[in-house]
Structures are given as structure tokens and as C-alpha cells.
Amino acid sequence: MNAPFHLPSVDKLLQHPHTATLLSAYGKTQTTQAIRSAVAEARIQWLGSKNAAATPNAETLIAAACQALAQRFAPRLKSVFNLTGTVLHTNLGRALLPQEAIDAVAQALATPSNLEYDLATGGRGDRDDLVEDLICELTGAEAATIVNNNAAAVLLCLSTLTAGREAIVSRGELVEIGGAFRIPDIMQRAGATLVEVGTTNRTHARDYENAISDATALLMKVHCSNYAISGFTKSVSDAEVTQIAHAHQLPMMVDLGSGTLVDLRQWDLPHEVTVRETIEAGADLVTFSGDKLLGGPQAGIIVGRKALIAQIKKNPLKRALRVGKLTLAALEPTLRLYLHPEQLATRLTTLRLFTRTEQEMQAQADQLQPALQTTLGSAYQVSTAAMSSQIGSGALPVESLPSYGLMIRPTERKHSGRQLQQLETAMRSLARPIIGRLQDDALWLDLRCLEHTDQATFIAQLSALTTILSHHHERHSA
Template sequence: MSDVTGGEGRELRALMARVPSVERVMASAVFEPLIADYGRTQTLTMLRATLDAWRTDAQAGRASVDALTDTMLGHAVSLRLAKHTQSRVRSVFNLTGTVLHTNLGRALLPDEAVRAVADVLTRPANLEFDLDTGARGDRDDLVNDLICELTGAEAATVVNNNAAAVLLTLSALAPRKEVIVSRGELVEIGGAFRIPDIMSRAGAKLREVGTTNRTHLKDYDEAINAKTALLMKVHCSNYAVTGFTKEVTTAELAPLARERGLPVAVDLGSGTLVDLAQWGLPREATVRETVEAGADLVTFSGDKLLGGPQAGLIVGRKDLIAKIKKHPLKRALRVGKLTLAALEAVLRLYRSPETLQTRLTTLRLLTRPADAMRLAAERIQPALQRMTGDAFAVACEPMFSQIGSGALPVDVLPSYGLTVRLAGGKRAGGQLNRIEKKLRAMPRPVIGRIADGALWLDLRCLEEFDEAAFIAQLEGEGA
């Protein structure tokens, strides 16, 4: 090896003269597979970048002519190409303990939905084509009947998320008019998205009634005036007020609204189509129950408790849905064929409630037995211990998961997983952060959480079919 350490002009010029011709290197046998895989343009760009980096090192006295062989250049360019072409959207291991993790994509789609999306990705589909008449159709027709069947609503429409559903509803039904909402329901969801702000953007005027902890029916009644467009309830899905509280239910509010000739809109947030209590999960009002309680409109998410793709569903009275669909914002907020294909496939699963727990991924994860997670933790523990080294103690421990995405915020699910602490009971300091960063840097990043002096890896979302790949990655075999 001929290293340059002095940077003398004559030696530097002699070293620079050793830089091979770009065209000659590109024509070498080493670069043939790279060009075949990545194309000539990208490969050439990365080769030039590699040689430029070498020249910079040479000027600083850090370069070696060994790096200029075809083999070494091929290796360096291959690494650059792999990094340059790696997708920014990457599959990860979600070991945070949060099933519907907003930052990790929320609900995972079941196989039926994946197959449906793949089908419309590769073949033309009747997105807006009526196969019975041969005329142009309405894309909502692909899922409307199914949504109405499962919710008991007269009509339905779909937009790209629940925030869009609320925005569109207010824009269509309450421009320049008042919307009455309990002060205790003026929620803020992720990204500092607030109900008062969305009302303002929709051109509606917020009329608060009641107090943070107590609102009565007479508060709504006394607030109604000639400018009132609708009464609105917002499900407090990401927090809970306890103690001396009073809430006006939809069933209580609906008669007043009918008497005064006003519609009631309910933003259910997460939204569920089935009673979760039958699987031992916390009770949550279903969309059908809300409709039957007298709500004229209900909005909810597709990618939370429903277990489907990102979408916002609006269900309710036929005349109100028709008015919403005519608003210009509907076209801007509509969903595409991929969302509709996935949503229809997920909704069809609800027709067979006896198999829903195994076929709907979200429900399967939420109801996963703690014993299954404990056994998985025991199988994974040796590999994680070897990866972290003797300086750390890896233990199998019970822990608590949460549903996530604002759904049932005060409820937790008994779970099991692995903890990493500094051996000997010492304070970890920044050493746990280095382990956590190392896990995130793996080919398939591992996302856990640091709390109470330990790194917690909750195994609720690591299903058995992924376990072998996870262990192999820990052992350095890739995944």
C-alpha cells in the first residue's frame, strides 16, 4: 500500500495521475453487473462521486492507490448505489407497544386487502364505470352499499382521512353559520390539528357551550339561534375527563335537534364497526349505535379501529350526504382506486364476524394472548443478549401495550416483551441510546422505546411469521 501523508506537490501530482479513466472503469467486467442492475446513468454518477471523494482524501493525505483498482472501485460504487436507491419508505419492526402507531403507518392491512390493491395496481378497474349501464359511474358506489349495510346509515361517502371528512362536512353544511360544540369536546389531535381551527378553515363559526367538565342539554338549547347550522359532538378519543363530569349523549341531543330542525353530526374519530368488548377489549360505541342513537351524520377513520387503509368515512342521511358530495372540496379530497380496493376488502371481512379476530390484522394484534408474546420473548432473548453484549442485561418482562392513534387513550393491554438495561444495576446514561440507535440502523429498523432507565421492546406486533427474520437480523444474518 502506498499511502500519502505529506501532501508534497510532486507526490500529489504523481498520485493523481494514477486515477483511472472513467470510461475504462465503466467498461470493466466488475461494473457490468452494476450497470445491469442500476443502469449506466446512475452507475456513472456514483463512480464520479467515488473518485471525487478519493481526490479529496488524496489532497488531505488520506488516500491509497489500492482504492483505485477496479475491484475496490466496484465495491465502493456498489455501496453508494445501494444507499442512493434505497427506498425512503421502509418496513420496520414495531416493538413500541402501540398497535395503531401514527408514525409507523397505523393499521396493517389484512391479506385480502393486499391482494385487492395488487390487482387494481396491475389491471384496469371500473373506478368510475357502471358495468350494468356502460355509462360513467360514481366511485363511491363501489363501497357505499357495503358501508350502509354495516353501519345502518342511508348513504355514505369516502374521503382521504377523517380530518378531511370533518372539513368537508362543515364546509358543505355550515358556511358562514354557527356550529354548536361542547367546550369539553374541543380536541386537538396529532400535528396540532384542532377542531376550532378546522371550523375556521371551513368557514363555520364555533359556538362553545358548557364547561370543560360539564355540559347540559339546556346549554345547547339556549345557544341555538337563526344562525345555527348544526349541532356537533366530537368523540374525545385521545384524552379523558374524569370525576365531576356531565356529557350530553347523542341520544339526548337528537330529539332537541329534530325539534329545532337541525342536524346532529358526530365525529367518532377512530370509529369501530363492532363491539370490541366481545373480545375482552375496552368498550367503544360503534358507528351503527351512533346512527341508531339519532346522529344525522357520523365521520370516522378507516385506518384506526376499522383496520383498513387511510380514509375518512362519512355516513348518515341521504339528503345530507348528497349535499356533501356536491361540494367542490369533495373532488379535492376524494380517494383513489387503491384506497377503495383495500377498503372494500376490509369491509367484506366484517360480514363474517366469527372469523374477524383471525383475519383482521388490527384485531388479531389487539387480542394477541400474553402467553404467545412471553414465549416469543424467551426465544428471542438469547439473540438480543448476544447482540447487546455482556455490558447489558436482557430480560423477558410483562409490560403494557396501548391501542394508539387516540383510540381509548386511558386503556392499556397486558403484554410481554424484552427489556435492555445496563448490567449490574448501573445507570445507563447514553449507552441505551446507542443500543436503540443500533437497532434503528439495522436493515429492517427495530423501533422500541426508552423509559425508566430501560429500552423496552414490546412483542405484541411481532407475529410468529416474522420472528425468525427478527432473530436472524439480531444475529447478523440479515432479514
């Protein structure tokens, strides 16, 4: 006959000295629930095994409750190491904010602010006023307004200017952005009738001319930042389309997508058309993102003619799509950095990552390789290797940046695919997950986004990686 099964009561466990820390951290309601669940789980396991020797003591039950509480209250949004080689990685949060923006957001979180309060008059203010002058100075536009992302910016412009009328766009510019979000779908939601002109690879000025009718509301150009067509191609410049539009008293709108405020060639980076260049080409409205090449928070920025911006701001959708104080708090100091071009490459985090030298990353790889090799042992071979980074988020899709990092291959070719999957999973299980990329039968860790300030944390986690991998091995061996 089995010995009797005895578990401590929930009340007794709540009075245990080890529970005091849980009560302080999580409160009585959550701690009681966790302990009750731990006791119930222990009872279910005993009924399945009928093994009285396996009866957990109070410390074991409290430890189980502690683990459950820690998991429940752990943040879902975690800091990770982005070693994918994609700097503006959409799934990993895109641009990292400069320190000036981080400090401004912290202050906006902690204190009231003049978000919509005019300090000069004591009356109601316009939240766009906090950044409009800066944006106009940096772009050459007459006016500006801000919404929550570039897709919203495009939607708002089209809803205001083309509802019930036609918008003319080159067939080669009907792009799809992330998450199967397509320009034609946005136009349909805005109430515009899409008129496609030209072909996928060639569009001529006469195609725009021939499509204009009494129902035309505007001509639109879409900067194809997330793909490129090569070979037998023809497109019409912004300036040419502007001339055609203005000859018919129509506005011309440009969706720049990523959008940059400076000529990247001064840092030996590939050229991307700037917002100022687009305004100078005659565009009446330009939309672009705040969290891509600009290096700020997620936002959609609309710049252009003052009369058109005023019309857009009266659209009821503007309130639904407007940004909050945290976005504006982060955007203003980010924009101010552009007023100091000689310091931009060091102070703007995104640009600093773009401009890291291959030699700097190679030296970093040489420092990290021995530690990672020691952690992984003889089962893996860790080597330093030249790599290619990309800017990401649809910007300059065919351009790459010379980079350097660590390449990890299983020592034995047999089951190497499974080993790499296990290693990738283990790295994603760390307190600060390491996200690399699997390619060519290896796990690549591109170091472009691993700044020296984070290197110590990266190394400190390696001991935990050993434990996780051993648990994986035990499960597969069982």
C-alpha cells in the same frame, strides 16, 4: 518526494468487469455519475493527505460507487418492526391491512378496473358505489361517501352545512388531534362560526338549548377518543343532543374519530362506541376513520341521512378530497370481513393483534431472549417482562392491554443512558429497523405486534446488530 498519484479513468472503470452489475441495475447515466463522484472524492482525500500509498484501486472505487448507488436508490419508506407497544402507531403507518386487502390492492395496481364505470349500463359510475352498500349494511346508515381521512370528512361536512353559519360544540370536546390539528381550526377553514357551550368538564342540555339561534346550522358532538376527563364531569349524550337539534329542525353531526363497526367487548377489549350505536342514537351525520379501529386503509368515512350525503357529494371540495382506486381496493375487502364475525379476530390483522394473549407473547419472549442476549453479550442484560400495550391513534387513551416482551438494561449503570441510546440507534439502523421504546432506564421491546411469521426475520438480523454496535464502539473509542 511523494510518488505520483494515479487514478483509473472513469471510462476504464466503466469497462471494468465488476461494473457490469451496476450498469444492469442502475443504467449507464447513474453508474457513470456514481463512479465520477467516487473518483473525485478519492482525489480530494489524497490532496488532503498527500499519501500515495492510500491511492484506491479500481475495485475500491467501484465498491464506493456501488455503496453510493445502493443508498441513493434504497426506498425511503421501509418496513419496520413495531415493538413500541402501540398497535395503531400513527408514525408507523397505523393499521396493517388484512391479506384480502393486500391482494386486492396488488390487482388494482396491475390491471384496469371499474373505478367509475357502471358495468350494468356501460356508462359513467360513482366510485362511492363500490363500498356504499357494504358500509350502510354494517352501520345502519341510509347513505355513505368516502374521502381521504377523517379530518377531511369533518371539513367537508362542515363546509357543506355550516359555511357562513354557526356550529354548536361543547367546550370539553374541542379536541386537538395529531400534528396540532384542532377542531376549531377545521371549523374556521370550513367557514363555520364556532359557538362553544358549557365548560371544559361540564356541559348540560340547557347549554345547547340556550345557544341555538337563527344563525345555527347544526349541533355537533366530538367523540373524545384521544383523552379523558375524570372527576366532576357532565356531558350530554348523543341521543339528547339529537333530540334538541331535531326539535329545532337542525341536523346533528358526530365526529367519532377512530370509529369501530363492532362491539369490542365480545373479545374482552374495552368498549368503544360503534358507528351503528351512534346512528341509532339519531345522529344525522357520522364521520370516522378507515385506518384505525376499522383496520383498513387511510380513509375518512361519512355516513348518515341520504339527503345530507347527496348534498355533501355536490360540494366541489369532494373531488379534491376523494380517494383513489387503491384506497377503495383495500377498503372493500376489509369491510367484507365484517360480514363474517366468527372469523374476524383471525382474519382482520388489527383485531388479531389486539387479541393476542399474554401467554402467547410470553412464550415468544422466552424463545427470543437467549438469541438477543447472545448477540448483545455481557454489556447488556436481556430479560423477559410483563408490559402494557395501548391501542393507539387516539382510541381508548386510558385503556391498556396486558402484554409481554423483552427488557434490555446495560450491565453497568455508569453511562447507561448513552449505552441505551446507542443500542436504540443501532436497532433503527438495521435493514428492517426495530422500533422499541426507552423507559425507566431500559429499552422495552413489546412483542404484541411481532407475529410469528416475522420472528425468523427478527432473529436473522441480530448478527448485523453486532456489527453495528462494534462500529459505534470504535467511533466512540477513537
